[in-house]
Amino acid sequence: MTALASILHVVLAITLSPLLLGVINRTKAKFAGRTGQPLLQAYYDLGKLLQKGAVYSSTATWVFRAGPVVGLAATLIALAFLPLSGAPGLGAFPGDLILLVYALGLLRFMTVLAALDTGSAFEGMGASREVQFSMLAEPVLLLSLAALAICTGKAGLSDIFASLPTLDSLQWVPTALLASVALFVVLLSENARIPVDDPNTHLELTMIHEVMVLDHGGVDFGLIQYGAALKLWIFSALFVGAAMPWRIGQPVMDLLVGVGGVFLSAVFVGVVESVMARLRLIRVPQMLASAAVLALIAVIWAVR
């Protein structure tokens, strides 16, 4: 039953993740009083991109072509270890949280390399910003997961989220609370959402993620967009694991609740994007540093 749930989770993640973007956009549209894009807009975009051919600059090397492919592969690897409420990761093993974090690191590394490979100053700037912020966001991710790991005494990501609600004393509540806040900040930062980066402002000097993938086109760009959607799913699932550690007891039902949670967090992201303005670039490290401190407090709490 749990194995079935795991397989189902991967299938759902692969098929439903572009829908998350639709949900976020719809939420923002509701706040702004607009009708907004269709919910399935991301699927239409992907279909359109996959039908196009790619144009490659004559100065770009194989690194530029490999970037999107390796990036998507890394994201899929990360997905294979991702638990979501009742469903453990497909290939779960003790210590897989490190693998997950580094698979995501590989994705970023390839994207950055591909961006640098174009030789464009504009993309180089985006790459440098991406690296700067992820340098701050990655420790937060690791620290929050570490806090949960210490709290439960388990080393595997699936075990951690499975045993979190079974703990006897309520000692874990503050830890999970602080860790989930920190994870949410990482979610916003890693997925280029509003307080950090605005996905809608193409070609503005303030962007980070979009500016890196400016030279990709056609299938490559489609892969990148799809990878981004999957990445959003992964971070939402981690956030849901820490913030909604309730179980019904039946794995498939739990999974469905978890998927509901993922979409709920997408709505939440939409709300945050609607009520906040993008931070000045100089303030972003401050937000990430605050998140790091929250994660650190979670660790301290867990240690005690």
Next chain:
Amino acid sequence: MMLWSVVLIPAIAGIAAMLPPMRAVRRSLLVATAVAHCGLVGWVCFATPVVSRDSWFAIDAPARIILAITSVLFLAAALYCVGYLRREEGRTTCDAEEGFLFHNEPEGIFVGCLLLFLASMSFVCICQHFGLLWVAVEATTLASAPLISFHRHHRSLEATWKYLLICSVGIAMALLGIFFLASAGRGHAPGLTLSGLVSSAAAMDPVWLKAAFILLLVGYGTKMGLAPMHTWLPDAHSEAPSVVSALLSGALLNCAFLGLLRGHTVLAAAGLGSFSGELLVLLGVFSMVLAAVFMIRQTDYKRMLAYSSIEHMGILAVGAGLGGVAATGAMLHAMNHSAVKGMLFLAAGNLLAVYRSKNTCDVQGVLEKLPVTGCLWFAGFLAITGSPPFGLFVSELTILKGALDGSHWVVAALYLAALGTAFVAMARIFLPMAYRLPDGSPHDGASSPGAREPVWSVLPPLALALAALVLGVYVPAPLWDAMRQAASALGVL
């Protein structure tokens, strides 16, 4: 009731002095309260009631001495203050140094705070409960802060802000220390009274006690002006009106010292006297050396006096820390220092009034121009550096004897070195001020001899100087006994 009147009379008088219709009687109220306080303190000190074990308010031997010092010094300051206020009567004054105009604080607030300051200092002396002691010490800060900014201009505001913030933060550390003390005494001592803690100190956890003493040392040490927490002191002393400087230096610092002694007493009772004593000696010696170094190139004579106060607080800490005969010496030293420093600050006030400058280069030929103040200034120099006919010589020698008896050679050497440095540094400043004539310009208006010296402004410092002289020549046996009792009450004899 007797005890309470020591606090209540100045407090009520202080509040009364702030009332608007009191203009005419305000100054006489100040003097009358000071005289009454002095009388009461004399009565309290000679007819000591028996200290019951858990009473919150009582007066013991060390407090008796500090209270007496405070009261006498306040009387002198109050008398001086009458003349001072008369001089400052105009509401708009020209700044002595930079020549801009400023307003003074309303006189009612000044006099009122002065009296409240006296009340809070008396309160410090009669508190036997650590929590209340803290409240009282903090109250002295708050009552004296408006006194420092009497002249409302930018320098005095700066000094006030530093004083208020540094002392408040420091004192908060002392409150933490008191909580530590309470935690150490939980289950052993019924409350935070001195006698209760002393009687049950032996059973307390030494780690908590040590931590508590360190925090108390930081807190009350800040207030007392021990280096490296002394930074507020030179600013506040140089910018406050001279009469306030005299009180801060001669009375307030002693009160903080009393707070520190209370902590030391508890530690000594717990058998940790050597720990707290060593810390006191360490900070004391450091203060002395640092103050002596800073005095060397000082050009502002009030700042120089302030650094001298830091140095003498260092001497007090060394004496109390060494214990034994040195502790007796420290008590005597507190008395001598208060008299001499009070006298010097009052004399400095006279100089400032006539020369309108705090820079030593501008003040020359004092002996010629202001004979009485000049004599006082010169005598003060001899007294404050511990030259023989004055009391400080006796007390400094007693503390040195304590150091040598306990064979603390390094302490003794540093002590002498700091005193020597201070002597040379102060001589460089004092002697030219007293002797050197202005570079012969007969038409210079400032050098015309015979500036008036009102009796209000010379009599109080003169009396204090006489007291210091008498203490140097002859310490009455009862007084000596009181000192010894105070030292033995520390529990480190």
Next chain:
Amino acid sequence: MEVVSDILVVLLLLSNLYLLAASRITACIQTVALQAVVLGVIALTSAAGGLTLVVVSVTLATMAVKGLVLPWLLRRAIRGADVAREVEPFVGFTTSVLVGAGLLVISVVVAEPLCSSAPADVSAMMIPTSLFTILTGLFIVVTRRKALNQALGYLVLENGVYVFGSSLAIEEPFLVELGILLDVFVAVFVMGIIIFQINREFDHIDTDKLSVLKD
């Protein structure tokens, strides 16, 4: 009970971090007021001798003074002064937050030996958090330029000491509690007056420009 205590402690922690990160003075004042409410609740929940009338009244008075009167007073002191923002403290806001994390670690380490003697039913993080609050207050006093922020830092420091007292369930007599409260009140009152005067005299309250007096 422990969960309530835990949540209060988390609130206290977060308020400290916010104070380290926030740049608007009004936001800082509000946070300090909120902190006063939190610590009042902490004192009520951890009162050793039960909720006697004396304890409740003193705690409520503390909350009222620190949470209402003093913030109002400080806001009054800056009325007319253009001090909505702290421009560039001596240590930047990001660095402040990171230093805050370091301070927290230090307080946890330091508090380790003290925790054994704390009463059982308060959160294990109470003593470290109170020490952290004290250190935060000190840090704010040292690194902020505006006189008002420094006064706030003093208040935070005082709050920390207060929480420390209640986390160790030290029962001060009524008179002493009242005296301490009165002192804190008067201290901030006098600070407010001085800030007002500094503001009038200098047209700003940047304490780093108060640097005439030095050796």
